[in-house]
Amino acid sequence: MAGTTAAAVAAIVVVGVLVADDDGSSDAEPAPIVTITETETETETETVELTDQEIIDRSLEIIESAEADLDAGLVPDVTVPAADPAPTEEEEEPVGPSTSIGSGTYLVGEDVKAGSYKTSGPTDDMCYWARNKNDSGELEAIIANGILEGPGRVTLNKGEVFETSGCEVWELAK
Structure with a gap:
């Protein structure tokens, strides 16, 4: 200056x-x-989370404003944020129980689907799994359990509680 x-x-x-x-x-x-x-002008920027619909609505407002400026003979300087495309059927989040199981405790039929699952084995030294009658943590609740040093397979029934730790992801067998 x-x-x-x-x-x-x-x-x-x-x-x-x-x-x-x-x-x-x-x-x-x-x-x-x-x-x-x-x-001197000071600019503050605030980041906000918008839903896909809010992004679409805001984009339409910007486009309409730009069209009005063009009709009036003005040339607007507009940046339109790119909206995420609408999800296709293949991209939608799975509804219902999962078919992949990581370390944790799961209610079969609610958290994970019933069926036969397989894993490639332990992530480190040991892979523990247990099928339980409930989530009480008592020894009497254990239906079956095991420690894997290699690949393994287990069949889970609706209503059981499945517990696993130190294992690669369990995937529903096809």
């Missing part, structure tokens, strides 16, 4: 010199007063 101010002052001096006669008098009107204003 300092360079702009210096240029404006130089322009005023040149105008004053050019309108004066040889004797320093002038028939011209007084030189205009030049005022230089400097404005």
Whole structure:
């Protein structure tokens, strides 16, 4: 901004010199007063989460505003955020129980589908699994359990509680 101010002052001096006669008098009107204003604008950015529909609605508002500006002869500077495409049937989140099981405790039929599952074995040294009657944690609740050092398979029935730790992901067998 300092360079702009210096240029404006130089322009005023040149105008004053050019309108004066040889004797320093002038028939011209007084030189205009030049005022230089400097404005600083501070911008704050806030990140918000929008639903797909909110993004679509906002995009339509921006497009309509841009069309109105074009109709009025204005050329808008518009950036339209890209909306995520609507999910296809293949991309939709699975509804209902999962068919993949990681470490944890799961209610069969609610958290995971009933059926036969297989794993490639332990993630480190040991892979533990247990089929339980309930989630009480008591020894009497265990229907069957095992420790795998390699690949394994287990069949889970609806209503059982399946517990696993240290295993690669269990996948529903096809």
